[in-house]
Amino acid sequence: MKKISDMISNEIMTAFEAAGYRRDYGRVTVSNRPDLCEFQCNGAMAAAKEYKCAPAKIAQDVLLSLGDNKLFSKKEVVNPGFINLNLANDFLSSYLNEMKDSCDLGFEKQPQATIMIDYGGPNVAKPLHVGHLRSAIIGESIKRIARFTGHKVIGDIHLGDWGLQMGLIIHELSIRKPELPYFDESFKGEYPKDAPFTISELEEIYPCASGKSKEDEAYKEAAMTATKELQAGRPGYRALWNHILNVSVSDLKKNYEKLNVSFELWNGESDVQDIIPGMVEEFKSSGIAHESDGALVIDVKENDDTKEIPPCIILKSDGASLYATTDLATLKDRMKNYDPARIIYVVDKRQDMHFVQVFRSSRKAGIVPSSTDLTFIGFGTMNGKDGKPFKTREGGVMRLESLLNEIEEEMFNKIVSNHTVDEAEARQTARMVALSAIKYGDLSNQASKDYVFDVERFTSFEGNTGPYILYTIVRIKSILAKYKEAGKRDVAGSINPPANEVEKALMLELSKFNAVMEGAYEELAPHKICSYIYDLSNAFNRFYHETKIISEEDAAKQSGWIQLLRLTQKALEISIDLLGFSAPDRM
Ligand code: ARG
DSSP: OOOHHHHHHHHHHHHHHHTTSOGGGGOOEEOSOTTTOSEEEOHHHHHHHHHTSOHHHHHHHHHHHHOSOTTEEEEEEETTTEEEEEEOHHHHHHHHHHHHHSGGGGOOOOOOOEEEEEOOOOBTTSOOBHHHHHHHHHHHHHHHHHHHHTOEEEEEOOBBOSSHHHHHHHHHHHHHOTTSGGGOTTOOSOOOSSOSSOHHHHHHHHHHHHHHHHHOHHHHHHHHHHHHHHHHTOHHHHHHHHHHHHHHHHHHHHHHHHTTOOOSBOOBGGGGGGGHHHHHHHHHHHTSEEEETTEEEEOOOOTTOSSOOOOEEEEOTTSOBOHHHHHHHHHHHHHHHHOOSEEEEEEEGGGHHHHHHHHHHHHHTTSSOTTSEEEEEEEOOEEOTTSSBOBOTTSSBOBHHHHHHHHHHHHHHHHHHHTSSOHHHHHHHHHHHHHHHHHHHHHTSOTTSOEEOOHHHHTOSSSSSHHHHHHHHHHHHHHHHHHHHTTOOOSSOOOOOOSSHHHHHHHHHHHTHHHHHHHHHHTTOHHHHHHHHHHHHHHHHHHHHHOOOTTOOOHHHHHHHHHHHHHHHHHHHHHHHHHTOOOOSOO
């Protein structure tokens, strides 16, 4: 379906043309003075300069050539030359009826392209902490939005599974359990199938080892050596590494599942290590990389840079490859295996420079052709109420799991005190509402901004929150259930033209659905969907308070409202699904 704003614009543009003015002056926007009108066109003011004519005169001409138009119930010129417009009630209802009867509410799919999204990015063996929360939440939402838009989308978690943390764990284990066969270089048998640690042990080992390495230089050296030996393929270390990976990944999967986040690919940094040597050779032989202070680097600065962009380091002077090297190899691998039209990275904005270097190097090296778009979405920090990065009450790093549990408990208490559901259902519901609180709290901010994680505000059933949106959906579900209980069926029927201002306001919000979804993908901006469903929920609740739906005796009127409710429910449910959460039946 055409977007309603395009249909309206088209009428006014045609009228500009018919009146002898340029068509593109006829663009219509949603009114910024809703008290005066619903839509407005400001083109006459701009046209006045070109045609050296009073804007009001141009606007009058346009309205004259527009004539009696069935889209509008009001059209008027306001000084100095605004064209104010209101939609005709039956045009609006027929537009909504078409939406209601179309797949995906009439959203026009785009020609399918393959898009990869690199998000999540947890580091194996380190516990998931809130720092990883944003990447998971934003990445998942962008993935769903891109998919809704019509694209084929592949999410890749890009595990950090190849770094020093592995050597640290191996070294610490060698101290704690030296009898294990993994450390015996002469061992020729088969290594045990079961890991010599549980996930909780693993989560204790890493911070312990990391702490020691900061105080003890020799310890650190040993961990670095273990890392090198692992990377060089020492069999016992490889076997241990596999255990670490497996134990860690199954725990990660559990955690992401709780977040309603899933990945198509569980690739990691380790997966591309084999192609690094060949890639580096190509960099050398093509001459794009050169030596600088013993290191191998690619120059990436450009003439119109406004700030210093340092060279991208490919190999350190000791020959070790780096974070950027791995990312370049990963790009090579992705182009070869998936040939995506676009790759989107959802990573902490403090890694901005890293991605500038990687993207530029990949273009220079011909790894990524200009037909493939590379996008970096850098997100800000999730802060506590004190404005500093979010911590536990004790001041430690907040684990993702604890955060989820804490919010869930908060929601559980609220829901139980509402007495609408029994305890078992309340648990289930609390989980859904908690997720909405966390995700909406995050996604309603522009990704690049830092934000304050305010538990009290995010879990409130009122205001611009996830629970408020869910509450609105639950309210609609409950009216529809009552309608059904009264023995009425709500399958057929159509939305009637609005009978009053609040009803029309709700309908106008609904009519924007397509434009909002399109904009959310174009700008990769889930927050646009949040602000839309907040407006839509407000419009619905105002309508609800002024309308006695269930006790209405006029059956045609009532069934029209039921259809309007169903459409509202659908628009809200599609939206929250794109944000990555869902609504319970009661709360
Ligand atoms: N593991 C990294 C970190 O914790 C994030 C990975 C982001 N993705 C990438 N392709 N570099 O900082």
